[in-house]
Structure formats: C-alpha cells, structure tokens
Amino acid sequence: MAIFALIDANSFYASCEIAFQPGLVNRPVVVLSNNDGCIVAANAHAKALNRYLTKPLGSGGYRAAQPTSIMFQPYFKVERLLKAHKTKVFSSNYELYADMSQRLHTLIGQFAPKQEIYSIDESFLDLTGFEKHNLTDYGQQIRQTILRGLGLPVAVGIGHSKTLAKLANHLAKKGDFSGVLDLTVLSEPAINLLLKNVAIGDVWGIGKQLRQQLQAVGIHTALDLKLADPHKLSKRFSVNILRSHLELNHQACLQLDEVDEPKQQILRSRSFGQAISERHDLRQALVNFASRAAEKLRAQGSVCQAVTVFCTTNPFKPEQGAYRNSCSLRLALATDDTRLIAEQVKIGVDKLWREDFLYHKAGVILSELSQKSQQQNDLFAPALNEKSAQLMAVMDQINQKMGKHSLHLASQDHANQRWAMRQNHHSPRYTTNWQELLTVS
DNA sequence: TCTGGGGTCCTAGGACCC
DNA sequence: TCTGGGGTCCTAGGACCC
Numbered sequence: 001m002a003i004f005a006l007i008d009a010n011s012f013y014a015s016c017e018i019a020f021q022p023g024l025v026n027r028p029v030v031v032l033s034n035n036d037g038c039i040v041a042a043n044a045h046a047k048a049l050n051r052y053l054t055k056p057l058g059s060g061g062y063r064a065a066q067p068t069s070i071m072f073q074p075y076f077k078v079e080r081l082l083k084a085h086k087t088k089v090f091s092s093n094y095e096l097y098a099d100m101s102q103r104l105h106t107l108i109g110q111f112a113p114k115q116e117i118y119s120i121d122e123s124f125l126d127l128t129g130f131e132k133h134n135l136t137d138y139g140q141q142i143r144q145t146i147l148r149g150l151g152l153p154v155a156v157g158i159g160h161s162k163t164l165a166k167l168a169n170h171l172a173k174k175g176d177f178s179g180v181l182d183l184t185v186l187s188e189p190a191i192n193l194l195l196k197n198v199a200i201g202d203v204w205g206i207g208k209q210l211r212q213q214l215q216a217v218g219i220h221t222a223l224d225l226k227l228a229d230p231h232k233l234s235k236r237f238s239v240n241i242l243r244s245h246l247e248l249n250h251q252a253c254l255q256l257d258e259v260d261e262p263k264q265q266i267l268r269s270r271s272f273g274q275a276i277s278e279r280h281d282l283r284q285a286l287v288n289f290a291s292r293a294a295e296k297l298r299a300q301g302s303v304c305q306a307v308t309v310f311c312t313t314n315p316f317k318p319e320q321g322a323y324r325n326s327c328s329l330r331l332a333l334a335t336d337d338t339r340l341i342a343e344q345v346k347i348g349v350d351k352l353w354r355e356d357f358l359y360h361k362a363g364v365i366l367s368e369l370s371q372k373s374q375q376q377n378d379l380f381a382p383a384l385n386e387k388s389a390q391l392m393a394v395m396d397q398i399n400q401k402m403g404k405h406s407l408h409l410a411s412q413d414h415a416n417q418r419w420a421m422r423q424n425h426h427s428p429r430y431t432t433n434w435q436e437l438l439t440v441s
Numbered sequence: 442t443c444t445g446g447g448g449t450c451c452t453a454g455g456a457c458c459c
Numbered sequence: 460t461c462t463g464g465g466g467t468c469c470t471a472g473g474a475c476c477c
Contacts, residue, residue, distance in 0.1 A: 012477095037443075
C-alpha cells in the first residue's frame, strides 16, 4: 500500500521572520499581504487574539455573532487590537520567504527518494516501502533536522493517500501529537474517531461552496464523507468529491507529482499603493507587470501567444464608480520578447481605458504558452528574431546580477512610480542581499 | 487613509460538423 | 406538412488550493 507524508511549515511567513529575530518567539507576530493590505500569516500567539474578534450580526439579526479569525482580516481593522497586544507586524518579504522555501524543500528531499514540492511551504514525500521503520520517529527526525537547519517549526502527517496525509498534518499541528501523526499504524476505529472531529470544510479540496452543499445532505465531518454512499455522491457531486471519499478510505487516487511542469499561464497583478487616474500611469504599471511576467516566461523556457490585460476600480468603494474590464490580444507568432509583449499591453490599455474612474488594481496574463524549443516558424508571420533572444538573455543576466530593473524598458520609468506598493514594515532580505545580512552584536 | 496574489482543474454551454 | 441527434472542440466562469 502506498504511504504518503506531508511536511508543512507552521505559519511559514511568520516563522521565517521569527527565525531571524528569535526574541519574537513569545510575542504575537503577523505578516501582511502586498500593500500591507490584510493579514496572510500569524503565529499561534497572534491567532490567540481571535477570541477578541466577533463577526457582526447578519442584517436580519437572526444569526448569532460568531468568533472569527484574524487571518485575512484587513490590517486597518485590527491594527489597534494588534498594537494593544504588542504584536510585531511585518510587510511581506517574498525574497526572504522564497529563499527559505528552497532551503526547506532541499532538507525535506533528503528523507525520501521521491518528493513533490506542493507549495511554498509544503512537500509530499513518498514513503512507500518505509513501513518497517517507525514512521513517527522518522517524522520527528525530519522536524528536528529542519528546526536545527533553518529554525522553522514543521508538522508531519502520514497516511495511505495524499488526502489522509494532509488530514494527519492538520491534526498533528493541533496539539496532542508533538507535531507528527502517522495514521498508517492506527486501527480503523481509532482513525474514525479522529475523522469524526474534523469538520468537512477542513478536508483537502472542500471549500466554502462544497461544504455548504455537503452539509445540506447531512455530511458534516470527514468521517461522514468517508462513510457516505459513493453512488449517491457521484450522482450529486463532481468527480472530486468521489475522489476525496475514496482517498479517505485509504485508496490513493492522487499520485505524487514529481516533475515541475511549466506553468500554463503566467499572471502578474497588483493593487496600487495609490489609485491611478491617468492613462500614462496605468500604462506604466502594466508595462512593468508585463516585464516581470515575461521574465518568468523566459525563466521556464516558454513563449506565449496570448496577452490579456485587465483593470478594476476599488470593489470596496462602489460609490467612486465601478468599472472592470479585460482585453485579450493574440500575437501572430508566440514570443518571449518583453518589447513585443509590452506593445500588446499598450494596445490593451488603450482599449480598456475609460476616463473618470479611479483604478485600483490591474494585471497582465500571459497564456497559450508553449515551449520555445519546440517553436515553429510561421509562413505568414515575421521570422523569429535571433537578436531578440540575445537581447532578452543579456537583460535577464544583468538584472539577475545587478538587481531587478537594472535594465528595463524606458516606458517602465522605474524612478517615478506613483502607484508603487505600500510596505511600511519590511524586514531585511537576510539571505539574498549582501547589504542586508543579519548583524550580531 | 488603509481590504493580496498566483495558480489549476472541472463543467456547462455554445459553435460547429456530419 | 413534417425540421434530428450525436459528437468534438473551445471558452468563460466557478471552485478550489496555498
């Protein structure tokens, strides 16, 4: 029988910050999204502040106020609460988190021949054939290695399917298991007892909508889904639910995905630090996004044939006027040249632009991607330009060596960006920038 | 004043074909 | 007068994930 492990860092972004400022370990710590918009990571001390929050009553007043979570709360709404409890607040420092993530996955990978890097802070391992080891001890070894090597706390969940490994990981974080839970050695009644206490919405793949639909047919816990009649499930729901049902019954439907497939679309979007009211600024912002997207495109060796541009006003301020629109453009020949993509973006901006709106967010999507190495010339399109490839390669090299945006298009106008992100609580890039190394006094 | 960003997969429905 | 049915492909939108 297959055995999967899921290793997952506890509140990863917050833990990365604490790793470099260990004095914070007993204080609430939160990390904010771009623009210091809302809370995207919180350590246990910060999550404990949940008890001070309650959801407002529904408009009918019939629903009881429920405690809610500080996760994903807009920062300005909880700023006072956080301050009152001496919370350390960080803007997101993705350069640091990405570097820590690489180190984390490298360490995890040493514990099994097959690894799937599932997200910035999660890896699956294939532990099939490791049955003769004590896998709980093995999980503890993984935890110790990562704690010693990176100062990051992780939890380890083990089961006969990915869904069960996820679920075990979820339970391992909760307390009674010292960070490691191996379901493969538990009896069926013992497992069922655990599943009975997992809400259906906490099962991997069940979001808000499906949770409500499942609850409506009497499925409230992971155990309910495990014991449900598969025929009834497949009549009423999509194949995903049936798959979850099987996976909860120890039948692995999802395999380990070892190879890192190239992305099928590349998206770069941002909310602006300050709303945009001039076409020139929107164009400048979108050309900047296009430039970053094109870098990512080249980094995975792809070319794109479609460019989509979108923009929207602030959905939280409809009184300022609401407008959102998008525009897709196709290129005659797929490309990875920043200049050609930027050209399309400018055309898109002119199509989308309406006077008298305050633009709050915009983005660029590159799609219809294919591998550059397999690209064919089109009889009716301009021939592939070798100089373009050389120029882009030089641009990428210089920017990698000298820092982002060292070399950019004039229309990006890098010194003068009124719409740039707000980031008032940024920590140093300890591991990726010589100017920002940790100093020890 | 201040509300994130980047992805994948699935499905329904329309266009089109024979 | 009577006006089918089945298949494929594509796209938009919804739902989910972290």
